[in-house]
Amino acid sequence: MTAKHAALAEKFIADEPRINWHDETLWFVREKRDKAAHGLPEWEQLREWGSQIKNHTLSNLSNYLKEFEEKAKANGIFVHWAQDGAEHNKIIHQIIQKHKIQKIVKSKSMLTEECHLNEYLQQHNIEVVDTDLGERIVQFRKEPPSHIVLPAIHLKKEDVSETFHQHLGTEKGNNDPQYLTEAARQHLRNKFVESDLAITGVNFAVAETGGFVVCTNEGNADMGAHTAAVHIACMGFEKIIPRAEHLGVFLRLLARSATGQPITTYSSHFQKPRQGQEIHIVIVDNGRSKQLGREDFRNSLKCIRCAACFNTCPVYRRSGGHSYHTAVAGPIGSILNPNLDMKANADLPFASTLCGSCSNVCPVKINIHEQLWKWRQVIIAEGYADASKKIAMTAMAFLFSKPKVYRLAGKMGRTIMQVFPFLTNNKWNVWYKQREMPEPPKESFRDWYLKNGKINKNE
Numbered sequence: 001m002t003a004k005h006a007a008l009a010e011k012f013i014a015d016e017p018r019i020n021w022h023d024e025t026l027w028f029v030r031e032k033r034d035k036a037a038h039g040l041p042e043w044e045q046l047r048e049w050g051s052q053i054k055n056h057t058l059s060n061l062s063n064y065l066k067e068f069e070e071k072a073k074a075n076g077i078f079v080h081w082a083q084d085g086a087e088h089n090k091i092i093h094q095i096i097q098k099h100k101i102q103k104i105v106k107s108k109s110m111l112t113e114e115c116h117l118n119e120y121l122q123q124h125n126i127e128v129v130d131t132d133l134g135e136r137i138v139q140f141r142k143e144p145p146s147h148i149v150l151p152a153i154h155l156k157k158e159d160v161s162e163t164f165h166q167h168l169g170t171e172k173g174n175n176d177p178q179y180l181t182e183a184a185r186q187h188l189r190n191k192f193v194e195s196d197l198a199i200t201g202v203n204f205a206v207a208e209t210g211g212f213v214v215c216t217n218e219g220n221a222d223m224g225a226h227t228a229a230v231h232i233a234c235m236g237f238e239k240i241i242p243r244a245e246h247l248g249v250f251l252r253l254l255a256r257s258a259t260g261q262p263i264t265t266y267s268s269h270f271q272k273p274r275q276g277q278e279i280h281i282v283i284v285d286n287g288r289s290k291q292l293g294r295e296d297f298r299n300s301l302k303c304i305r306c307a308a309c310f311n312t313c314p315v316y317r318r319s320g321g322h323s324y325h326t327a328v329a330g331p332i333g334s335i336l337n338p339n340l341d342m343k344a345n346a347d348l349p350f351a352s353t354l355c356g357s358c359s360n361v362c363p364v365k366i367n368i369h370e371q372l373w374k375w376r377q378v379i380i381a382e383g384y385a386d387a388s389k390k391i392a393m394t395a396m397a398f399l400f401s402k403p404k405v406y407r408l409a410g411k412m413g414r415t416i417m418q419v420f421p422f423l424t425n426n427k428w429n430v431w432y433k434q435r436e437m438p439e440p441p442k443e444s445f446r447d448w449y450l451k452n453g454k455i456n457k458n459e
Contacts, residue, residue, distance in 0.1 A: 013434060065237055075209075105223075217259075225268075312358060312360075313352070332368060
């Protein structure tokens with residue numbers, strides 16, 4: 001059984017200097033996003049356009065997917081449909097077998113992480129090399145990515161240096177980022193040249209043209225797709241947009257929200273295969289149609305995978321991506337993953353303060369914090385919450401519905417914290433971990449108001 005978020009987060013927070021660094025680094029990225037957004041007077045208009053385009057697309061999804069398939073086939077692209085991750089993996093395996101492919105490179109694709117493609121291929125003795133630098137680092141370490149844009153953000157340069165020393169033979173203890181990057185570049189260049197197959201993700205698929213766009217900062221998707229004889233692009237069906245002109249909205253939103261850049265370094269358009277090449281696109285459902293049918297949660301399919309919600313979330317920043325035990329972590333993952341497996345991911349919607357910062361920064365206006373709250377209700381109603389949580393929620397419901405009992409409990413709590421602080425300041429109190437308990441007030445706000453409110457009225 002997979003460990004839950006709280007237990008996995010406890011392992012991450014055991015290294016306090018690392019979590020402080022992780023927290024500060026991600027907040028730095030959030031600040032870059034704010035500066036980039038504030039530099040555009042039309043930023044909120046872009047967000048509104050992006051949201052409305054996605055709303056329209058989701059409401060007419062079957063039409064746009066059919067149009068995309070027709071146009072893509074007319075362009076010479078092979079289109080495949082996969083109901084789930086297992087079918088997605090089998091389709092790719094069949095293409096590999098048909099062409100007797102030996103060398104495979106893959107650029108960053110969260111869908112392939114979701115479908116566990118690497119593990120599937122490894123089980124069939126097929127090696128696949130991740131070419132995104134962060135993805136390659138975690139692949140060496142046999143770890144999943146901890147962030148959908150910054151896969152190795154949980155690691156420091158010293159960790160990368162040691163990993164490269166073990167796998168690439170770099171100088172031990174040399175932590176120079178330029179030296180390490182050059183070592184990775186030299187290592188990966190041969191992989192590109194030798195590859196028979198390139199696998200990429202899809203950021204946007206355009207129904208009007210039958211083409212698709214892949215955004216990277218390293219150019220690794222281009223290097224793979226332009227050297228390999230076969231290119232397979234993997235996409236969830238929500239990546240579809242109606243027209244090419246809509247790219248002008250989403251490309252301006254994506255990079256600013258993700259890393260604070262005006263645009264990604266490479267926004268590569270794939271329209272048709274070059275002479276002698278095959279392009280395949282695998283369109284995957286894997287629970288998305290079920291999510292589309294959930295009125296309270298369909299908006300989550302508007303996500304463009306920028307990770308702005310990760311970078312702003314106080315829980316993610318201090319618990320790390322691996323604590324979410326899923327391919328897509330953070331706030332957006334916490335509303336997507338219960339749809340895939342409610343029992344296994346019942347803990348994730350509770351890994352939030354419901355502060356609303358995720359919704360505030362979302363470039364396509366997904367109401368993430370509201371969906372987290374609604375998922376909690378569904379999970380409780382379906383009986384998937386832990387027994388301790390059920391007991392606590394029942395007790396809180398009773399307490400908050402009985403004003404006299406609430407006031408008595410508050411008075412008792414303040415007294416205990418004042419007279420017997422050791423009863424709350426101990427390792428059994430989960431709120432005390434890594435925190436200082438607040439100094440208890442001498443009186444409740446209600447008592448203060450009853451005294452001072454009357455005085456103010458008389459003035």
